[in-house]
Amino acid sequence: MNQKKVLVVSYSQTGQLTKVVNNFTKLFLEDESIQIVHKNIKPKKSYPFPWDLMTFMDTFPESVHLVACEIEDFEDDNDYDLIILSYQVWFLSPSIPVTSFLKSDWAKKKFANKPVITLIGCRNMWIMAQEKMKQLLIDLNANLIDNVVLIDKGNSLETFITTPRWMLTGKKNSILGLSTAGIDENEIVKSQRFGKALLNALKNNKEKENKSLLWGLKAVEVNAKLIKSEKIATKSFLIWGSLIRKLGKPGSLKRKPIVMLYLVFLLFMIITVVPINMIIQSILRIVNEKSVKKQKEFYELPSGSSEERMKDFQ
Numbered sequence: 494m495n496q497k498k499v500l501v502v503s504y505s506q507t508g509q510l511t512k513v514v515n516n517f518t519k520l521f522l523e524d525e526s527i528q529i530v531h532k533n534i535k536p537k538k539s540y541p542f543p544w545d546l547m548t549f550m551d552t553f554p555e556s557v558h559l560v561a562c563e564i565e566d567f568e569d570d571n572d573y574d575l576i577i578l579s580y581q582v583w584f585l586s587p588s589i590p591v592t593s594f595l596k597s598d599w600a601k602k603k604f605a606n607k608p609v610i611t612l613i614g615c616r617n618m619w620i621m622a623q624e625k626m627k628q629l630l631i632d633l634n635a636n637l638i639d640n641v642v643l644i645d646k647g648n649s650l651e652t653f654i655t656t657p658r659w660m661l662t663g664k665k666n667s668i669l670g671l672s673t674a675g676i677d678e679n680e681i682v683k684s685q686r687f688g689k690a691l692l693n694a695l696k697n698n699k700e701k702e703n704k705s706l707l708w709g710l711k712a713v714e715v716n717a718k719l720i721k722s723e724k725i726a727t728k729s730f731l732i733w734g735s736l737i738r739k740l741g742k743p744g745s746l747k748r749k750p751i752v753m754l755y756l757v758f759l760l761f762m763i764i765t766v767v768p769i770n771m772i773i774q775s776i777l778r779i780v781n782e783k784s785v786k787k788q789k790e791f792y793e794l795p796s797g798s799s800e801e802r803m804k805d806f807q
Contacts, residue, residue, distance in 0.1 A: 554734035561593035647672035709802030
């Protein structure tokens with residue numbers, strides 16, 4: 494049997510996504526029928542971790558408008574059978590380094606007509622980022638066959654505190670009795686089931702069918718409560734981001750007052766409008782139950798949230 498070549502592309506600030514990727518692909522390293530190649534995206538001007546608040550907020554206009562930064566070139570003559578693209582979510586968009594990679598000439602050449610699996614590690618809101626990702630992949634003539642999402646442990650209120658703290662200080666330990674920040678370690682280890690299923694599929698040439706290989710493994714589960722919130726927030730990001738970009742490039746002094754004004758506006762909205770909107774949306778979800786269910790199923794494509802094959806790949 495010919496050796497299958499799998500390309501894994503990722504960008505990780507904290508190292509958490511690297512750990513996810515390593516567990517996801519662990520079984521590939523143990524099988525001689527698979528050649529796995531890891532490519533880490535490297536911006537020419539690195540993004541800090543921990544972030545400082547101003548730099549973080551000044552990043553959102555380019556994030557939401559999918560503006561590329563300069564990245565180091567890749568050199569590779571391989572032709573791949575499958576591509577795994579792992580990414581973080583920045584402001585309900587793929588991170589700037591990942592967006593930049595997908596707009597590169599190298600990606601245009603390597604991704605064309607190839608089956609692609611996206612692997613997301615984020616707090617809890619990823620739907621709009623994946624919609625943008627779908628379009629970026631369409632622009633490359635790539636075939637999205639699966640999507641896997643691992644989110645931070647803890648409820649929305651907990652992660653609203655623990656995730657920013659981790660992002661701005663680098664500390665992810667528990668405080669005030671809250672969960673530690675980040676994705677649960679057990680969930681990261683359990684992601685090996687996807688690698689097991691992919692290994693089986695590759696040995697049977699299933700990747701050539703351009704169909705989901707990870708169905709029935711609870712690869713992704715949409716929180717219906719967050720769908721409308723993501724759509725509203727995305728519109729806000731786009732409007733304010735467009736305004737701020739007209740004032741200058743990232744780091745420009747002219748941008749800073751408006752960036753900070755938007756931060757104040759955002760916090761005010763979260764404290765006042767968001768709780769009221771959540772109550773209204775809870776009522777509307779009951780009234781529009783069928784419509785919400787269809788949206789949930791759509792955003793969970795192509796892998797879905799069913800788990801009928803879990804027992805086969807534990």
